[in-house]
Amino acid sequence: MGTADLSEAVRALRRASVLVVGDAMLDRYVYGTVNRISPEAPVPVLSVEREVAMPGGAGNVVRNLTAIGAAVAFLSVVGDDQAGSDLTGLIGGQPGVEPWLLVQGGRATTTKTRFVANGQQLLRADQEIARAVHPRLADRLVRIAQDTVAATKVMVLSDYAKGVLAGDVPSRLIAAAHAAGRRVVVDPKGDDYSLYAGADLITPNRKELRQATGMSVESEPSLVEAARALRDRHGFGAVLVTRSEDGMTLLEGDSVQHFPAEAAEVADVSGAGDTVVAIVAAGLAAGLPMAIAARLSNIAAGLVVGKVGTAVARDSDILDSLTAERGALRKVVSRMKAAEMAERWRQRGWRIGFTNGCFDLLHPGHVHLLEQARSWCDRLVVGLNADESVRRLKGPTRPVQSEAARAAVLASLAAVDLVTLFDEDTPLALIDVIRPDVLVKGADYRVDEVVGNQEVQEWGGVVRLAELLPGNSTSATVARIRG
Template sequence: MTETRVPRTWQDGAAADLAEAARQLGRGSVLVVGDAMLDRYFYGEARRMSPEAPVPVLSLQRELSMPGGAANVVRNITAVGAAAAFVSVVGDDPAGSDLTALIGRQSGVEPWLLVQGSRVTTVKTRFLAHGQHLLRADTEDPAPLDPRIAERLLRIATDVMSATTVTILSDYSKGVLAGDIPARLIEAAHKANRPIIVDPRGYDYRPYAGADVIMPNRRELQAVTGLPAETDEEIVVAARDLLSRFGIGAALVTRSEHGMSLITLAEAWHFPAEALDVHDVAGAGDTVAAVLAAGMAAKLPLAAAARLANVAAGIVVGKVGTAAARQDDILARLEPVSGNRAKIVSRDVAVEQAERWRRRGWRVGFTNGRFDRLHQGHVHLLEQARSGCDRLIVAVNSDASARRLKNGGRHIRPEADRAADLASLSSVDLVCVFDEDTPLTTIAALHPDLLVKGSDHAVADIVGADMVEGWGGTVMRAELLPASSRGNGRLPSSHAS
């Protein structure tokens, strides 16, 4: 038997090997069977107490709905580029319709969502102010499925299993995986020669007997086996007891701030926590299950898939709310960029960073343009914009968008060069590229507190001004330099590298 403590960074080219493994995550397909939930977030400000009771009054500013539970596993699978099939049950209610629509809009997903008329869709509603949770309200029906619905679910899952590479059972104890359903799905996976992963709940693991991989956390491992599970050595002993007792191939034990441990009867690996900054641990287990499954579906070695899952978990706990780790996020962690290049991000990354800044109480500003030839006039506008906020995000038109706006006119400098010019400025905190003709979609996603355009634009003509003012933000018409002082060409290379 061998046991390895894997360092935080991999030496002798191993980091590059792991990055190459991350690029393979989109090669497979994963079936997810489990409890679908709707995660709702209500954001606002709480500046006074209620006169009716000693509770804060939340002045609502915006609402966000996300797929949760097993549906969040699906979201994380597609985020790393793999295909997903999803078999679950929702209620015949508005929440079920909303959840079905959210899942249906995801690319790369084949949804099989059955509707049980007498059932209530599980909804977790969170109320937040100034980055802090005030209250969570749950609606759920944890009763087992109607027997007829359960049989339909088993038939569909068994059929879909043969068309996918790996199966995950995502059990949140909300009824979808109650009774003998897990055992029957594990038997079907064995017959189809498909590996099956279980993300369990509770302390009775008999229904999961025979799984290829199980994912208990440290407390669950200790409760199920009755053995101590604090140190590396104790984790290995307890996990092997669990594997032997239930005929399971491997255990990936999540250990909070101590990382993860992957144990088989022959080997053990311990991965230190990868989190750089912890904001929200919600959904981290879903990410681990998703990346592990995507790695197994891509035929990666189990230890490599677990390493990538550990890296992904470190990414999502640094995001806000029920988040996903994209393949680009994982590669950025394994192959970090430095200097100004780190400011250039995708729109999705910019949205997540803006939310983190707002949770710190920082005011987020936004402006946009082609910025084809960066000149002193641009710099002056951007400096004014930055003076009105704590962090400034600049969106630049993509090459295709800029050409459309130019109607096929003169040559446009490549978007990468224009983004690099902007990223070199100290007044700019993030740069993202948008492909639409207007920045309206980007503004709606970023939800800035400040929208900035030049004073040659009337407020009524500024794209997104009504939207920003509608959620309590402000619009700034920045002073423009006289045309004679703007300069005709690019800034010196020290400002445009």
């Protein structure tokens, strides 16, 4: 299948509707810096700078589905605690989600808190109860699934062994899906796969396949034999084995397909399995052949492991990877991608710089400012006024060059690491998502006049004023050209 056909397949994912049932978790990330060792014990002291919370476990499958525009119904169980309330709010706040988060009194919502400094995880603290949910709650969950499954195309069972999919719950859910004519995709846990007997697709990783079968999985032939044995033993329709740096292997009927790894570089493997099950399920729900759905999931997983933290792959990310620009144009990215790249760089301990402008008819003064800005940071993001924004600021005859042309010229400069456009009159919203460490403007401003100065200084950043080259002005140049 060519690039155009794959691009059309990615766009089809938006037609998907998926029911996800499984163990929801709350992932918390506490970021800060370490400058000293505690006098109380030989442990680092983390100076906390910010905290981030997001859905994890089966909730991350939901995040991945909403990121590609799919419609999702989500069934899970949380505790009657603050974490459960936070998780319910995070899930309910996502577009296109119908949440059914049942509450069990006295149960702790699974929470994983990661403490991170300079891109290094110092400690993970877990709070959870991994016992099976109360039988009456399990019965209610199955009844809701029976009523909901007909309104979706595929059911996903995301098992993290925290109690939602314990006992006979998986078999009852699979029976309900098949009774409604729906397929079931399972992300398994443990070594007893009889729990998922009859599922249409199961997605173990290489280690899980070895544990479930007791067979060697080191070579491709042995891995295929183990996958075939697993399928035949439990009546699975197909087996998709994720193999980390070796990609994926799909066993479907008599066909075996190997998909090489797509990751250009690996920053964090957290959540890659959730991405795989989400994209392959969405593909099946959209009517794609299983091999195409698996291929798209492989591409998406390669994108996710290149990001920091429990990340997702948007449909735009997948499309961009299929039609990736070469050379300098790769630096021209969306606002969301710029924010993700900045976060990735920040976690490596790099200082992020930001400056902005119209940059119409790039001249030596612009280049001088950008080179100064880049000297004050490790990576420089340039916010570029979109055409409509320039017209509002400069008048109906500007810009002289389109936003695409201006972005391409900026991206060709060695001093510039990313270019992203903004439609607003000021870059404040963009600054808020990039969160630069260094905010740069020309010396014709005072620090208190620079948009975003208060916000940047509040989170510990600095504002720098770049020296200007005299005699360089875009407006003057335009006036001379027009006579």
